[in-house]
Amino acid sequence: MVLKPEDILRIAREEAERQRSYRYRINVCCSSGCLPFGALQVLKAFEEAIKEFGLQGECRVSRTGCVGTCSVGPVVLIEPGGYLYQNVTPENAREIVKSHIVSGKPVKELLYANEAFFKKQLRLVLRNAGKIDPLKIEDYIAAGGYSALIKCLTKMTPKEVIDEVIASGLRGRGGAGFPTGQKWNFVAREKNTPKYVVANLDEGDPGVFANRTLAEADPHAIIEGMAIAAYAVGAEKGYIYVRAEYPLAVQTLREALKQARSMNLMGKNILETQFSFDIELRLGAGAFVAGEETGILASIEGRRAMPRPRPPYPATSGLWGKPTLIQNVETLANVPLIILNGGSWFAKIGTPKCTGTKCFSLTGKVNNPGLIEVPMGITLREVVFEIGGGVPSGRRFKAVLVGGPSGGCLPESLLDLSIDYESLTKAGAIMGSGGIVVIDDESCMVDTAWFFTDFCVDESCGKCVPCRVGLLKMRNILERIMKGEGRLEDLDILSELGEYVRDVSLCGLGQTAPNPVLTTLRYFRDEYITHIFDKRCPAGKCFRSQVSMKEAP
Amino acid sequence: MSGAGTVKLKINGVEVTAYEGETILEAAKRAGIRIPTLCYLDGLSNYGSCRLCIVEIKGSPKLFPSCTTPVSNGMEVITDSERLRKYRKMTVELLLSEKPHVCAVCVANGNCELQDLAKEFGVDHLRFDREWTRQKIDLTHDFLVIDNNRCILCTRCVRVCDEIEGVHVLDIKARGKDSQIIVDMDEDWGSSRSCTSCRKCARVCPVGAIYVRDKPISETKDKDIAQFIISRRRR
Ligand SMILES: Cc1cc2nc3c(=O)[nH]c(=O)nc-3n(C[C@H](O)[C@H](O)[C@H](O)COP(=O)(O)O)c2cc1C
Ligand code: SF4
Ligand code: SF4
Ligand code: SF4
Ligand code: FES
Ligand code: FES
Numbered sequence: 149m150v151l152k153p154e155d156i157l158r159i160a161r162e163e164a165e166r167q168r169s170y171r172y173r174i175n176v177c178c179s180s181g182c183l184p185f186g187a188l189q190v191l192k193a194f195e196e197a198i199k200e201f202g203l204q205g206e207c208r209v210s211r212t213g214c215v216g217t218c219s220v221g222p223v224v225l226i227e228p229g230g231y232l233y234q235n236v237t238p239e240n241a242r243e244i245v246k247s248h249i250v251s252g253k254p255v256k257e258l259l260y261a262n263e264a265f266f267k268k269q270l271r272l273v274l275r276n277a278g279k280i281d282p283l284k285i286e287d288y289i290a291a292g293g294y295s296a297l298i299k300c301l302t303k304m305t306p307k308e309v310i311d312e313v314i315a316s317g318l319r320g321r322g323g324a325g326f327p328t329g330q331k332w333n334f335v336a337r338e339k340n341t342p343k344y345v346v347a348n349l350d351e352g353d354p355g356v357f358a359n360r361t362l363a364e365a366d367p368h369a370i371i372e373g374m375a376i377a378a379y380a381v382g383a384e385k386g387y388i389y390v391r392a393e394y395p396l397a398v399q400t401l402r403e404a405l406k407q408a409r410s411m412n413l414m415g416k417n418i419l420e421t422q423f424s425f426d427i428e429l430r431l432g433a434g435a436f437v438a439g440e441e442t443g444i445l446a447s448i449e450g451r452r453a454m455p456r457p458r459p460p461y462p463a464t465s466g467l468w469g470k471p472t473l474i475q476n477v478e479t480l481a482n483v484p485l486i487i488l489n490g491g492s493w494f495a496k497i498g499t500p501k502c503t504g505t506k507c508f509s510l511t512g513k514v515n516n517p518g519l520i521e522v523p524m525g526i527t528l529r530e531v532v533f534e535i536g537g538g539v540p541s542g543r544r545f546k547a548v549l550v551g552g553p554s555g556g557c558l559p560e561s562l563l564d565l566s567i568d569y570e571s572l573t574k575a576g577a578i579m580g581s582g583g584i585v586v587i588d589d590e591s592c593m594v595d596t597a598w599f600f601t602d603f604c605v606d607e608s609c610g611k612c613v614p615c616r617v618g619l620l621k622m623r624n625i626l627e628r629i630m631k632g633e634g635r636l637e638d639l640d641i642l643s644e645l646g647e648y649v650r651d652v653s654l655c656g657l658g659q660t661a662p663n664p665v666l667t668t669l670r671y672f673r674d675e676y677i678t679h680i681f682d683k684r685c686p687a688g689k690c691f692r693s694q695v696s697m698k699e700a701p
Numbered sequence: 702m703s704g705a706g707t708v709k710l711k712i713n714g715v716e717v718t719a720y721e722g723e724t725i726l727e728a729a730k731r732a733g734i735r736i737p738t739l740c741y742l743d744g745l746s747n748y749g750s751c752r753l754c755i756v757e758i759k760g761s762p763k764l765f766p767s768c769t770t771p772v773s774n775g776m777e778v779i780t781d782s783e784r785l786r787k788y789r790k791m792t793v794e795l796l797l798s799e800k801p802h803v804c805a806v807c808v809a810n811g812n813c814e815l816q817d818l819a820k821e822f823g824v825d826h827l828r829f830d831r832e833w834t835r836q837k838i839d840l841t842h843d844f845l846v847i848d849n850n851r852c853i854l855c856t857r858c859v860r861v862c863d864e865i866e867g868v869h870v871l872d873i874k875a876r877g878k879d880s881q882i883i884v885d886m887d888e889d890w891g892s893s894r895s896c897t898s899c900r901k902c903a904r905v906c907p908v909g910a911i912y913v914r915d916k917p918i919s920e921t922k923d924k925d926i927a928q929f930i931i932s933r934r935r936r
Contacts, residue, residue, distance in 0.1 A: 435876070452873070457749035457769035610854065610873070610880035611750045617795040620878050621829045641828060648791050651764055652752045 151412040153298045153419050156289060163290035171206040172249050174198075175225040175278060176236075178211040179364045180357070180396050181218025186238070187211075190222045193241035200242070201250055210287075213365020215278035216269075216519040217260060225278050232260040265516045268535050270497070270523045272505050273481045277365035282400050285407040288368040294413055296484035297372050300379050301421045304487075309380040310336060313483065315491025317503035322348055322439075322476030323551075323580045323656070325502075325569040331473065334463035335381040338471035343383040346448065346467070346474045347374050349390040349397065350432055350439030353552035354603065356583040358507035359477050361519050363390070363397035366481065367404035371427065373480030375414070376487060378425045381473050386427040388477075389444050391434045401429055436553075436607035439581075440655050441474045443609070454609050455655035476581075478507055498524030502568035506579070512549075512586035513539050522567070529563040532586055543588040547672070551580030553600045554660035556667035557593060576667040578660055592689035593672040594679055597664045598626040604661035615658030618649040622665055630690040634680040643669055710776040725767035725778055726754055736780050737789060737821070739814060739907055740855035741768040744927030745864055748856055751796075753789050753818070756780045764788070790822040798829040799878070800836075800850050802908075807851060809909030812918045815853060836881050841891030844914050845903060849881045852910035857924075858882065858902035865927050870896045882910070901926060 167173070176191040194209045215223050220234035224244070231254050233244060240258055247253045271277070280287035288294070300309050314329030335343060347370060351359040363370060374386050390398050405427055408414040416424045430448050437443045438453035445466055447453040466472020482504060486494045495503045502524040508531070511517050515537030522531060532538065532548055539545045547557045550567075556577030558565065565571050569579050587596060601623045610616045622645050625638050646662035646669070653659045669676065678686050706721050712729050719728035724747065729736050739751035749769040756767045759777035767780070779785075796802075796815060804810045836849035856873065859882065863869040870893060874883045884890045903911045904923040913921040923929075 437876075457747075457766060459771060605877060608877040610875075610877040611748075613750065613752055613792050613795055613853075616854070616877055616880070617799045618791075620832075621795065621798070624830060645791070648788055652755060652788055652792070654749060654752070654766075 151419060153302055153421075156294055156298060156411070156413070156419065159286060160289045160292070160295065163286045167208070167290060170208045172203075172208070173227040174207055174209045174245075174249075175212040175227065176209065177213065177215055177221060177223045177225070177278060179214035179218070179361060180394075181214055181361075182221030182223055183396070185221045185235075187222040189238045190224065190236050190241055193238035194224070194245065197242045197245035198249075201245060203245070203249060207249060210281040211283070212280060213277045213282050214361045214519055216274070216521075217262075217265060217516070218519065219517045220260065223260070223278075226254075227279070229254075233258045234260040262516050262537055264534055264537060265518070265520075268522060268526065268530055269520055270505050271521045272485055272497070273362065273369070273478055273507055274365070274519070274521045275485070276369065277361065280366065282365055282367055283403050285368060285404065285411060285413075288366070292488065293368050293484070294372055296487035297375050297379075297413070298419065299487055300376050301419060301423055306336060306380045306382065309376060309487065312491045313380070313486060316482075316486045316494035317491070317501075318479065318482055318486060318494065319502065319569065320476055321478035321482075321506060321582070323578065325579060328475065328479055331463060331475075332377065332380050334461070335383075335471050335473045338464060340464075340471055341382070342385060342470055343381055344467045344470060344472040345374055345378045345381065345383045345386040346444060346472060347386065347388040347477050347480055348439060348441070348444055348474055349388055349394070349477045350444060351391065351394075351581060352434065352436035352439050352607070353581050353583050355511050355585060356509045356552050356581050358509050358519055358582050360394050360397050362477055362481060362507070363394070364400050367401045368408065369481040369484060370401075370477045371404060371408055371414070373477075373483035374427060374475075375418070375425050376483050377473055377475060377480060379423055381471075383473065384424050384426070386425065387430050387448055387467075388427055389430045389432055389438075389448060391438075392431040393434050398429065398431065405429070435609070436604075437609045437655070437657050440657060442655070444474065445472065454611050455657075457654060478582075499566065499568050501570065506567070506582060508582045508584045510536050510584050510586070512584075513543060513588035513590075514586040515540055524568050525566045527564050527566055528558065531567070531584060532563065536586060539586060539588045543590060545586070546589045546591060547587040547593065547596075549577075549583070549585040549587060549596070549600075549664070551578035551660075551663070552583035553603045554578065554657070554663050555580050555583065556663045557587065557596060557671065558667065559671040562671075576663060576670060578663065580660070590687060592685050592687035593668045593675045594626060594630055594685070595687070595689045597668040598623065598630060600664040601626060601661065604657065608657065608661075609655075612652075612654040612658060614649045614652040615654070615661065618645050618653075619658070619661055621645060622649070622662065626665070629676060629679050630685070632679065632683040632691075634676070636680060638680070639669065639673070639676055708772055708774040708776075710772050710774065710778060712778045713780055719772045721772075723772050725756060725765070725770050725772055725776075728772050729767065729778070729780060734780055736767050737818060738768060739818070739853065740857065742857050742860070742905055742924060742927055744929075744931045745857065745860040745905075748860065751792065751853070751855055753792055755785060755788060757782060757785065786822065789818075790824060793818045793822050793824055794827055794829065796853050797824065798827045798831045800834050800852070801831060802851060807909040808912050808918050809851075809922075812922055813909060814907035814924075832878075839884065839890045841889040842893075842896075843891070843898070844916075845890060845898065845900065845911065846914050847882060847884070847890065847911045849910065851908050852882055853908055854880055854882075855907060857905040857907065858911055861901045861905045861927055865930055866897060866899050866901050868895050868897060871902060
C-alpha cells in the first residue's frame, strides 16, 4: 500500500468520525501494571457484556495503556466523562455495563476516589495513555498522530525542525537534562554518514517504569518522535534499545513498527517523500549501565555494555564510529507536540530554564502511588502530599528519594523545592529517569543508603576504580555501622570516598551513585551518630538492633 | 613548532605546543611533565579506567583523565594539586585494598607499578579493610601464570594481546567487583588453542597478576614492548 500525506490525514478524519459515532468508549488498561491482576479477563468480560446487551454498535471496548493508577488495577476508563473504575473484576464488568452504559448510572462504589491524583498533573507525553489502543495505528492517527511528521516532511526543512526544538527549550528526560535541540544540531552538522538515531528504553533503575509504560501505551509517539529526529539530523536508520525484561513493551513496539511500515510511515520514501527511515528493535540483557549512552552503543554493536570515555561524543562518533543521536524515549515523545503546537507554546510550560513536563514513577510509602506527569517546577510537596495523597496514616513522612537508586534523599525541610534539574542537583539529588520514592519514619536512613549503594555495587560495570572499588568500600562501611561496629571516623571517610567516587568515576553511574550516602550524611547525620554512639537504630531496622533486641532480657 | 595542525595550551603555567588530536597526557609527556598512569600504555588504545591520570582544566569544576582528553587551543591544564594528589592516593589505596595485595609474597615485589605509586603517594597504611578474594589462579600453561587475586583490571594484557599480538585470547568476564581476566571462553590457559605463548601479556602487566614462571620478573617485564613493536612494524 503506497500512501501519501493526504491519505493519512483522510484516515485520521474517518477514524475520528467513526469513534465519535460510539456513544461510549470503554478503555480497559492492559498495561504491565494491570495485566497481572486479570486485565485481560476484565476486557473479555466487557466484550461479552456489551454483546449480551446488544450494544456493539454503540460502544467500543478497547485495550489501552496505563492510566497511571496502577496500584488499584485493573483500571477501566469510560468516556465520555472520564469515569475511572478501579479494582475491576470480570463480575464488576457486567454490572458496570448494565448500570453505567444501559441506565446511564455510573457505579459509584467502584469509581476511583482520589480525584487529587489527577488534579495537578499535566499529561502531554502521556496524552494518549489510557485513551487509545496502542495496537491500532488508526487510533494514534485519529488522535492527531503522525501529522507532526507530515508537517515536517512537507512544510519544514530539517533546520526549521531543529530551530523549533531549540525554541521549545526541551531538555533530555533520560537524566542529564542536556538541551535536545542543541544535540540535534551537533549531529546534523556532522558530514560523516550514515547517521543513526537511538531511542534509549533501557530503564534499568529499579522502581522506575515511566518509559516502559509510555512504550506500552503509546508506541507511535516514540516512533514518530524518532522519525522527526531522523529527518532533522539526516539519519536513515534507528534503533530502539529495550531491555528484554519488558516483554510487553517489546511486543507493542514490534507491532507498532509493523503497522507503521504497512502504512508507509516507515521505510523507503516515507509517504512518497525523499525521506527514508527504518527502525530496528534491539533487546538488552538488562544491566543498569547499558542505559549509559556509550554503554548502549557498545551493546547495540554486540559488545559488552561498558562505558567509554567521552570525547568523542556519540554525536561525532557513535554507532560504528558514525554520528549518532541518542535520546530518551520520553524526550522523543515530546517532539510531535512541539512540532504541532510550536516551540514557544512548549516553552511556556514548566519553568523558564526547564520547560515542559516530566513523568515520574511515584512509589514507596504514599497513598496514591503510580505514574504521574507534572509540569516542571512543581514542588515536591505538591507531588508527595497532593498528587500522592501523603503518607499512609499512622506514619510520618521522613524523606523522599528523588532520581532513582542514585538519587538523593531529601528531608521534610526541602519539600518546597521546585522540581527542575538545577534545584535538584543543588540539593544533592538528580532528575535521573524519574523515580520518586517516599520514605516514612519506619525506615532507617543508613539502611536506605546501604540499599541503594548495594544496588550500585552490583550494577557497577567494573571498568573504573572509583566506582568498582570505592562504592564497595562505602557499602562495607555502611554495613559495619549497621552492625553497631561503626566509628566516628567512618563518617569522614564516607564523605571523602563519596566525593571521590562522584568526582573521579568514568561514567554517570559512578558519578551519581554516592548521592544516597552523601545526602543522608548531609540531612540525616544524627541517625548515623545514633548508630555509632548508642549502638542503636532509631527506626529499629538495622542488624545490631535486631540482635540486641533478641539479646535483651 | 606552530601553525596548521597544532594548538597552544598551558600545562602547569608553562606554554606547550601540541598536535591537534593529541591527548593532554601525550602533550605533557613531550613537554617533560610526568602524570602518573596505570592503565595507559604507549602503543595501545586508551582505556581510561584507572583514573590516576586525572587533571584539572581551568574553568571547569570537573576532573579529566589526561589519557583520553584531547588538547584544545587555549586550554589551561593543572597536573598536580592537593585535590589531585588526594584523589590519586585514594585510587592507589583502593586498588591495594581491593584484592589481597601482600607485597612480601608477590612475584612482582620490587618491580610493581602499583607498589611504586604507593611509595610515591605515601600510602603507609590502608584506611579500608582488605578483601581476601578467591579468584581464579591459572597454573595450567607451560610457563605463563595468571593470578586474578592480584589483577587491577587495567586490561593492558587484553589490549596488547588483541591489538599487538592480534589474537584476542584474553578478555574480562563478569562485572563490577567480580570482574576477572579470562583466557578464551574462560578455559584453562594450558588448553588454549589461540594463545601463541608470545608472553606480551606478562611483559605489560603492571603488577604480579600475569607473569612468566621461574623467571625473575625484572627480566620479563617490558612495558615499552607495544611501542617498540609498533615502531619496528612501521619501518
Ligand atoms: C548508569 C546510567 C544509566 C542510564 N540509563 C538510562 C536509561 O535507562 N534511559 C535513558 O534514556 N537514559 C539513561 N541514561 C542517560 C543516557 O546516558 C543519556 O544521557 C540519555 O539517554 C540521553 O538522552 P536524553 O538527552 O533524551 O536524556 C543513563 C545514564 C547512566 C549513567
Ligand atoms: S563509573 Fe562504574 S559503571 Fe561507569 S565506567 Fe566506571 S565502573 Fe563502569
Ligand atoms: S601469551 Fe601472547 S597470545 Fe598468549 S595470551 Fe599472552 S599476549 Fe595473548
Ligand atoms: S592481568 Fe595484569 S595487565 Fe591484565 S588486567 Fe590484570 S593487572 Fe592489568
Ligand atoms: S498499568 Fe494499568 S493503570 Fe498503570
Ligand atoms: S592512565 Fe588515564 S585513566 Fe588510567
